[in-house]
Amino acid sequence: MQDINFIGFDNYIEIFTSNKNYAQGIINTLKFTVISNIIKITSALFLAVMLQKEIKGRNIYRSILYIPSILPFLIIGIIFKSILNYNNGLLNTVLDALHLGFLKQQWLSDLNVVWKAIYGVDAWRGIGYVMTIFLAGLNTIPNSYYEAAEIDGANFLQKLWHVTLPMMTGAITINLVFGITYGLKVFDIIYVLTNGGPGHATEVITTYSYTLFANGKYGMATALNTILFVITALIGIMIVKYMSKMEVQQ
Amino acid sequence: MVKKRVIYLLKQLVCITLSVIVIAPFYLVFVNSFKTKNEAARMNLSWPKEWLFSNYLVVIKEGNLIQGFSNSFLYAFVSAAVGVIICAMAAFVIKRRKSKLTRRIYYLIICGFFFPVNFVTLLRIFNFIGIANTRLGVIIAFISGMIPFCIFTIGNFVNSIPVEIDEAAVIDGANGLLLFFRIIMPLLMPVLITTFLLQFMGVWSDFMTPLYLSSTSKMWPMNLAVYNFFGKMTSNWQYVFADIILTCLPVVTVYFIGQKYIISGLTSGSVKQ
Numbered sequence: 001m002q003d004i005n006f007i008g009f010d011n012y013i014e015i016f017t018s019n020k021n022y023a024q025g026i027i028n029t030l031k032f033t034v035i036s037n038i039i040k041i042t043s044a045l046f047l048a049v050m051l052q053k054e055i056k057g058r059n060i061y062r063s064i065l066y067i068p069s070i071l072p073f074l075i076i077g078i079i080f081k082s083i084l085n086y087n088n089g090l091l092n093t094v095l096d097a098l099h100l101g102f103l104k105q106q107w108l109s110d111l112n113v114v115w116k117a118i119y120g121v122d123a124w125r126g127i128g129y130v131m132t133i134f135l136a137g138l139n140t141i142p143n144s145y146y147e148a149a150e151i152d153g154a155n156f157l158q159k160l161w162h163v164t165l166p167m168m169t170g171a172i173t174i175n176l177v178f179g180i181t182y183g184l185k186v187f188d189i190i191y192v193l194t195n196g197g198p199g200h201a202t203e204v205i206t207t208y209s210y211t212l213f214a215n216g217k218y219g220m221a222t223a224l225n226t227i228l229f230v231i232t233a234l235i236g237i238m239i240v241k242y243m244s245k246m247e248v249q250q
Numbered sequence: 251m252v253k254k255r256v257i258y259l260l261k262q263l264v265c266i267t268l269s270v271i272v273i274a275p276f277y278l279v280f281v282n283s284f285k286t287k288n289e290a291a292r293m294n295l296s297w298p299k300e301w302l303f304s305n306y307l308v309v310i311k312e313g314n315l316i317q318g319f320s321n322s323f324l325y326a327f328v329s330a331a332v333g334v335i336i337c338a339m340a341a342f343v344i345k346r347r348k349s350k351l352t353r354r355i356y357y358l359i360i361c362g363f364f365f366p367v368n369f370v371t372l373l374r375i376f377n378f379i380g381i382a383n384t385r386l387g388v389i390i391a392f393i394s395g396m397i398p399f400c401i402f403t404i405g406n407f408v409n410s411i412p413v414e415i416d417e418a419a420v421i422d423g424a425n426g427l428l429l430f431f432r433i434i435m436p437l438l439m440p441v442l443i444t445t446f447l448l449q450f451m452g453v454w455s456d457f458m459t460p461l462y463l464s465s466t467s468k469m470w471p472m473n474l475a476v477y478n479f480f481g482k483m484t485s486n487w488q489y490v491f492a493d494i495i496l497t498c499l500p501v502v503t504v505y506f507i508g509q510k511y512i513i514s515g516l517t518s519g520s521v522k523q
Contacts, residue, residue, distance in 0.1 A: 222371060
């Protein structure tokens, strides 16, 4: 790592023009951030609303759903590499047992389903965490608001839209901030599950960057990381500006 | 009434299904870690024919787990402890000194929460100051990574401590250090424990930092040791699963001991308003 030759913007030009799909890696990163967060936040919101009301065993359900998020991603990746195995992985075995054999897939090597598998594993780990934050937000809403809405004849969706969501901006902001930063920097789970494959289909910025680093192409690795830095900086500065505005209002 | 009953049963059904989906993988790992090689290769949920506790002994020896454990513990404990104390001191000053400069510094630090680490440049800096490929380097990288989160969480808590306490202590003749360590830090204890536990678990789970920063297997934390072991043992799932159980055990223990603090820390930001 001793000799450095400055080559101007050549690395950046290569990223966007070469046939090595680096640009696709950048798009994949953004895609993962958006889709994984939509999946986790919407389903966690419904779960939180469901588990907040009187339902037997809700504390047990809450604890169970939270457990995956305390484990390292790496471990979860390895566990799911076994579960998603085509021949005797647990998922395909269960599908067979339920007579749903037609749903069986080469989860980690078929181009059409590999992203679904990644989103699934990611949601499996992340939903409990997002839900816990939503539950804390829900607990601050006074019950009288719902009673008032019910007297006015609001149905479930109307209550969710007009009472729950506006009262939970804090929890939603936190989840978005954590979710977006996590999504843009995602590495472990993709590295372990697919290592960017099949081909380069699931490559994201961080996995490309690590491969380049491991092959000694430090310049290109840094260039890719810088692009990630610019993307996160733009989003991060917007969020921090928003937060400082909120603080002033308080 | 009937409709309510049906909805309730549906909810229970959803909850039970989801719980099963969450628990099944753990159960799979647990039972398979005690099986023989051929049994484990089938990766099913059946009870092991005989319980092979020896799998764990093999893993501890072959997987270099004792070294991995001590590295993980060193990284997680030292960086979380040092990081939390440093950040508490910084958060105290930042939140008490209400000048324009400290506000700017505060938001600059918070920006660090979003930015990715550029490991190539980090390694060059480490080379320059002579701590590349040392455990000290890994610990310093972890500490700097946790600064934004810690200052944000602890800073919010500092706001809730009345300034009158500082004033009373200063009038009684306490200097800055005495004021912080004798008066403020005990009041901050709950949030310090929370951030310590969260950071401890975070460092324990981190895979990317040691992957970039440790060139010799001597420096590997458990995570990296497991990954490497998994690469060597892809056909010996019983060992891989036993290794997974041993790696998860410490984090799960820490979680259950500190559950109250951890959940309150996670949710503190969302109920602030």
